[in-house]
Amino acid sequence: KAGVTQTPRYLIKTRGQQVTLSCSPISGHRSVSWYQQTPGQGLQFLFEYFSETQRNKGNFPGRFSGRQFSNSRSEMNVSTLELGDSALYLCASSFTSGSQDEQFFGPGTRLTVL
Amino acid sequence: QQQVKQSPQSLIVQKGGISIINCAYENTAFDYFPWYQQFPGKGPALLIAIRPDVSEKKEGRFTISFNKSAKQFSLHIMDSQPGDSATYFCAATLLGDYKLSFGAGTTVTVRA
Numbered sequence: 001k002a003g004v005t006q007t008p009r010y011l012i013k014t015r016g017q018q019v020t021l022s023c024s025p026i027s028g029h030r031s032v033s034w035y036q037q038t039p040g041q042g043l044q045f046l047f048e049y050f051s052e053t054q055r056n057k058g059n060f061p062g063r064f065s066g067r068q069f070s071n072s073r074s075e076m077n078v079s080t081l082e083l084g085d086s087a088l089y090l091c092a093s094s095f096t097s098g099s100q101d102e103q104f105f106g107p108g109t110r111l112t113v114l
Numbered sequence: 115q116q117q118v119k120q121s122p123q124s125l126i127v128q129k130g131g132i133s134i135i136n137c138a139y140e141n142t143a144f145d146y147f148p149w150y151q152q153f154p155g156k157g158p159a160l161l162i163a164i165r166p167d168v169s170e171k172k173e174g175r176f177t178i179s180f181n182k183s184a185k186q187f188s189l190h191i192m193d194s195q196p197g198d199s200a201t202y203f204c205a206a207t208l209l210g211d212y213k214l215s216f217g218a219g220t221t222v223t224v225r226a
Contacts, residue, residue: 004157031212033212033213033214035214035216042203042216042217042218042219043158043203043214043216043219044216045213045214045215048212048213055212056211056212056213058213090157090158092157092212094212096212100146100163100209100210102160103160103212103214104159104160105150105157105158105159106157107155107156107157108157
């Protein structure tokens, strides 16, 4: 069974630009969550999508947005990039059967903002 | 604010020794406490998880101890091996929720 796939794996952008990151969940998984990982703040929850609907959102500015498609693939977008947005962005998928299903993380997209 | 506090930041243990990582949480509504293991260049992977209705859970060399009244839980890695060298994160959430609140992480180095 293929794992969670994230593309691209590495990105370099400059301040003020925008970026779109992509996540393909494990086949059959309907929930996709996004996390930001930095040395200073650790792992922080961005948002979670289930059946194309955002179910939960973390404490991030509106520059961070996401969406989920009917095939459960998800994208997150960051507009007007700031230096502090440099981070590893992780996507996790879950089956969601109503109980606590394991979240499977992808390898992440390393974003560097110059 | 950090809802889950984790310590120590790093630890070094000899092969065969015991690694102990501690976490404390603020939100008494949390009812699911997973531990994740992360290797360089990889995403975190679920190691073991516990619910507050049990005080201890063991899976192989990994044991979670849970103290509900103190709002604390810990991970014990018995007979530590060099392959256990990784960063470990405790987390907490509400059962059925997928918004994990993570601790800051502990880098474990196992010396052969």
